[in-house]
Amino acid sequence: MTTPWLSRRQLRAWIRLVAVLELLPGVLDAQLRRDAGVNGFDYYVLAMLSEAPGRTLRMTELARQTNATLPRLSHVVDRLEGRGLVERFPCPEDRRATNARLTAAGWRKVQEAAPGHVANVRQHVMDALSDEQVDQLAAIGDAILSRLDPSGAMAATYTRYDERPDPVPHQGTAR
Secondary structure (H helix, E strand, O other), X not given: OOOOOOOHHHHHHHHHHHHHHHHHHHHHHHHHHHHHOOOHHHHHHHHHXXXXXXXXXXXXXXXXXXXXXXXXXXXXXXXXXXXXXXXXXXXXXXXXXXXXXXXXXXXXXXXXXXXXXXXHHHHHOHHHOOHHHHHHHHHHHHHHHHHHXXXXXXXXXXXXXOOOOOOOOOOOOOO
């Protein structure tokens, strides 16, 4: 069987996508570290908790929403707990499960980090695109995600802003 190689047009698009995937995380991470003392994944964990009812999620749900393994998430939550940003406690509905809750200090950290993070996302991504391109980017994301997440296991995470009003400005959970 021969491999159907990418056409020049496909290769042009692919290489650009790879470049964005390589460069963007570092740009976002550097700003969060500099301005808020957290890395990108720490911020993502804090942001997911900030949007949850009671700012609390089961660890398994938090792992699902952040696409993290439980061991990786546990390590990150240990670190955030050590900084007083998150606390863990037994789930009242199922004592075998553990909940993670954003503390008051964690909420302040999200509020401190969000404006700079959103400005960074705007500067490096959104402001570079027309309104039509923003819609196209969402459609492209949907097309690729239908292949990467065929069961829709993470769909609730990446479709949560579909057909809803814009998020409250202070939350700014751009990721």
